[in-house]
Amino acid sequence: MRRVALIDYGKLELQNHWEGVGQLRLGTVKVNVSACSVCGSDIALFKGNRSFTEERYFGHEFSGVVVDAGDGANGIAPGTRVASELSRTCGQCWNCLNGLQNYCKSMNDALLPGGFAEETLVLNRPDYSFISSLPQEIDDVTATLLEPTNCAYRIARQANIIPGDHVVIFGMGTMGLIAARILRGMGADIVIGVDNNNARLEKIRQLNLLDVVDSNAPDWLEQIKEMVGDKGADIVIEATGVVSVLKRAFEAVRPGGKIVVASVYHELAGTLELTPIMRKELTMVGAKGPFPHRKTDGSSASLETLVNIQDDLKKLITVYDYKDALRAFEDMMSGDAIKAVVKFN
Template sequence: MRSITLTAPGHLEIKQIDDRKQLTDNTVRVKVTACGICGSDLALYTGHRDLSSEHYFGHEFSGTVTEVGNGANGIKEGMRVASELIHGCGRCWFCRNGLQNYCKSLNYALLPGGFTEETLVTNNDEYSFLSPIPDELDDITASIMEPANCAYYVALKANIKPGDTVLVFGLGAIGLVSAMILKTMGAGKVIGADRSKLRIEQIRQTGLLDVIDTSNDNWLQQIQEMTAKEGVDVVVEATGAPQVLSDAMKTARTGGRIVVASVYSGFISKFEPLPIMRKELTIVGAKGPAPLVKTDGTSAVVDKVMKMKEDLQKIIKVYDYKDALQAFADARSGAAIKAVIKF
């Protein structure tokens, strides 16, 4: 089977591998149709994460189940599915304290991951990382289910009230999809903020939301003018740049809320924490994915993705697996808001 293999930081190879992983009672086999490139995949690609400690590569995928182990959780052979955390064990400390997103590492869920033509996925009574998808949802759009889950979790942490003004720093997939979901949840105005002129132009062409260019000297003044100088009710920080947290604190109103959805790899120079107290800011983290299910146990994220399907398709750029190097280059440069590789 074909595999997009990361052999060393910055080095991808398309290999034909014969080492088919053994199905177990706790796994199902998925023939992968499409897999999106996540920021964590880019971190592995650039060497910012340790490749030797990862058992998988690629986790934002869709496809068809070809074999099942014990068939738990309703997953059956022939089902079309997408990756998404549905439930944890329910017994560990994290599950018992409302943190099911920490139940297990993806290292235990995927082998070898979504950048291979087929992968094993853990699916049992204690952990499930697959959602069935409806016939009306195509495989390419379905590959965004996992990041949409993360974005939905961010939106829930925002705890908005109807009419709230929201500012989203960082318009990669997580930031942009969070903004889209917050609009569906009743936000009065959602403003995007980014410093990449390429990305700003792409988003303006989609018409999804108003965007501020933070590379301009007067960017803060522009936001103040858009919010009657009071600041925004909710800020989502999704850039990955630690310094932007300081900017988030500047833009939030007194009593505002900041949701941090960034994976930081550095420190903030000359950080001024006083506004946290002076403005009585609430700052919360949001680490997805998390089990976001309806009362019948099925995914709530599927419904969100279906409602936003046409808008989501505006931000996806599709690459054949043979063009994986270009896909990673475009994801890294911002030429693709959401790069998806298809087999």
């Protein structure tokens, strides 16, 4: 078995003779991983911004084939093509009963060792599952974007836009770009992306995905207001995790507008001026994915969204063979890749 192992902060190792996951644990299935994409939280763990000792999984955006279905909960059988997604929660714990199904369990409980390995165990029980079965019309590489699409769907739902709204998104990583695509589908009139990475901005322009503004430009705010109006945007989404960018979100949003915080911050706010929250009468809301977005027939709304927008999302993906996994991380950190996917099989 092969895996990409994080052996210490800043140190990845390609292990070609890993022993594998062994026997199933109660309530799990075994998945042969086809591909796994690199998430910003994987990079945060790599950099030491997340706890190496507290997180027991590595890689959570993956696709593959079930080789041992355990007790076959939720219709999962050997040979089922699946991708990672929080698809089912218990509905009975305090979090579920209070509308916070995304807090039902930790991914530490759901994945071992995670998607950067040729096989992983995944929790799949009648009361909790972290996988969804895949339709034939989506390939294994694109399917790795199901979990981030699920998270972006949560961002869009928390934004709760009115058709015709003007939206500004700070952070043109995968999450920001998928959220932009979903929000346009929900009726946003204008969606503008803001970023400071020139390589990423140029790629987005070349792909003609959406209008973007370079936050390094002295007139970045004026550029935004030329497109959304002098008062500012109706909705601003902060998807960078940088405190100084949250300050810019206060500047870009209109009075009475909403800011959706879709980031994990690894620093204290320090001297951040909070007066605009009161002066502008802003609404601020967090968006923590993943979340079990289910349609009334029980199917995944996130998966349907991914299938519908997959042609656009394929433009974001750069595929790397397992042996080039270290480069995949480097390219994500430099901005040379918008979404890096490591392919095992």
